[in-house]
Amino acid sequence: MNNFLNINGLENYFFIITKVFFISCSFLYLIFALIVVKQVTSMSKSVTDKFNFILIVFSYLHLAFSVILVLTMFGL
Amino acid sequence: MNRSKDLDTIAPDDEVIVSKPIKKSTKEVSPKKNPEIKENLVKEDLTQKIYNILGHTKSPFSAFLVRPKVLTFAERDENEEIFLAVRPHWINNLSWITVSFLMLFVPLFFKYLTFLNFFPSQYQFVAILFWYLITFVYAFEKFLSWYFNLFLITNERVIDIDFNNLLNKHFAEADISMIQDVSSSVKGVFGTFFNFGDVLIQTASEINQINFEKVPNPEKIIKLLKELRDLEEIKNRGGNNHE
Numbered sequence: 157m158n159n160f161l162n163i164n165g166l167e168n169y170f171f172i173i174t175k176v177f178f179i180s181c182s183f184l185y186l187i188f189a190l191i192v193v194k195q196v197t198s199m200s201k202s203v204t205d206k207f208n209f210i211l212i213v214f215s216y217l218h219l220a221f222s223v224i225l226v227l228t229m230f231g232l
Numbered sequence: 233m234n235r236s237k238d239l240d241t242i243a244p245d246d247e248v249i250v251s252k253p254i255k256k257s258t259k260e261v262s263p264k265k266n267p268e269i270k271e272n273l274v275k276e277d278l279t280q281k282i283y284n285i286l287g288h289t290k291s292p293f294s295a296f297l298v299r300p301k302v303l304t305f306a307e308r309d310e311n312e313e314i315f316l317a318v319r320p321h322w323i324n325n326l327s328w329i330t331v332s333f334l335m336l337f338v339p340l341f342f343k344y345l346t347f348l349n350f351f352p353s354q355y356q357f358v359a360i361l362f363w364y365l366i367t368f369v370y371a372f373e374k375f376l377s378w379y380f381n382l383f384l385i386t387n388e389r390v391i392d393i394d395f396n397n398l399l400n401k402h403f404a405e406a407d408i409s410m411i412q413d414v415s416s417s418v419k420g421v422f423g424t425f426f427n428f429g430d431v432l433i434q435t436a437s438e439i440n441q442i443n444f445e446k447v448p449n450p451e452k453i454i455k456l457l458k459e460l461r462d463l464e465e466i467k468n469r470g471g472n473n474h475e
Contacts, residue, residue: 174351178358185365191399192369199380199395205303207293211379214372221365228358 175232182226189215189222278463282315285455295319296448305384305393307403316385316456319378320446321428328374335367373397383431383444385456390433392442404442406435409464414457416450433457 196215200208279299286298297303297317304314339360342348348356377395384391390411394402411433418429423446431444431453447453 174355178355182362185362188369192372195395195399196376199376202306202401203303203380203382203393204305205300205379207379211376218365218369218372221361221368225358225361225365228354228361232354232358 175229178232179226179229182222182229186219186222186226189219193219278459281459282456285459286316286449286452295322305382305391307391307405308386309388313387314384315387315460316453318383318385318444318447318453319381321426321448323422323426323428324446325374325378328371332367332371332374335363335370339363383447385453385460387460390442390457392444404439406433406437406439406442408457408460409468410435410437411457411461412436414454416454418450 193212193215196211200212282299286296289296289298289300295318298315300314300317303317308314342356342360348359351359377397380393380395382391382393384393387408389405389407392402392404394400396402413434414431415434416429416431418424418427423429426448427450428446428448429450431447431450433442433444434440435442444450444453
């Protein structure tokens with residue numbers, strides 16, 4: 157496969173396409189992570205309980221990891 | 233004239249002074265005359281009855297919370313008291329917990345997929361990170377759907393709060409006085425073994441039925457609703473029959 161892609165510099169194109177695809181996916185995931193944060197916050201406002209704070213912290217941690225994912229994608 | 237019987241210490245003709253019992257200055261108000269005291273007594277009595285029917289909750293993560301102190305909801309009235317908060321039985325979470333647990337081990341099999349070796353190690357790292365994020369969000373979403381799927385019984389109404397797929401909120405309520413019929417069904421091996429099932433509440437209000445799905449101890453819920461309906465009926469008749 158490597159040899160096949162090396163012909164005419166196809167390997168570079170392949171990695172560029174893969175990278176664009178990964179970055180697009182990670183951006184979509186980041187938007188999803190933001191929606192999760194928004195939803196957990198609104199759920200917590202709707203029903204208040206002991207562990208709401210922990211759930212909100214988890215949603216923000218998830219958002220932070222999503223940002224890390226996007227940044228890692230750019231670093232590829 | 234009173235005379236002392238103890239002749240050794242007091243002369244026979246000495247007058248014996250008998251201290252009169254002091255009348256209490258504060259008058260005891262009978263509960264019948266004071267409606268506030270009566271109301272408190274009824275409230276205490278009801279609280280005791282609730283505990284007798286439902287028992288006490290030991291864990292805050294329980295799916296069956298009796299008179300929760302911290303839990304509240306946005307649509308709650310000022311004097312509304314939550315008697316019972318129920319979530320679907322925890323055993324219903326077993327499927328997604330198992331799936332999430334298995335998903336954790338999927339990256340271990342990536343090395344057997346030969347086409348992935350074509351990608352540089354950075355790409356593989358990103359793919360693994362992405363996979364674990366998806367695993368986390370899957371488990372988190374399932375947990376949230378369970379945690380915020382609440383059925384509440386208060387002193388005024390029954391409430392069903394649902395969040396489906398994080399994006400849709402469903403809120404249904406019916407006054408206690410509007411409840412017409414209550415039925416329950418326990419199905420399957422797990423339902424029978426862990427004692428959970430559906431409680432269907434038929435009402436005379438706009439939302440003509442409220443369904444508590446897969447809730448633990450359906451028979452206790454029915455008992456509580458019956459007690460509350462009886463109390464409501466007594467209230468409507470004038471409130472003199474409760475004693």
